[in-house]
Amino acid sequence: MIAHYYEFHPQFFYLFERGNYLFGLFILSKYALMDFRDYNSLHEARVGDTATI
Numbered sequence: 001m002i003a004h005y006y007e008f009h010p011q012f013f014y015l016f017e018r019g020n021y022l023f024g025l026f027i028l029s030k031y032a033l034m035d036f037r038d039y040n041s042l043h044e045a046r047v048g049d050t051a052t053i
Helices: 011-042
Strands: none
Touching: none
């Protein structure tokens, strides 16, 4: 962001920024998958269970 403000655009900052986006996507995806698995393991229906309201 500072590099853009000062019109300083070396390739390193571009790759560093894109790398941070990919890292954030990886962390977010990993968290979502772990949360999905935890939710499913807690709420799995067992054979013979009746629905509760």
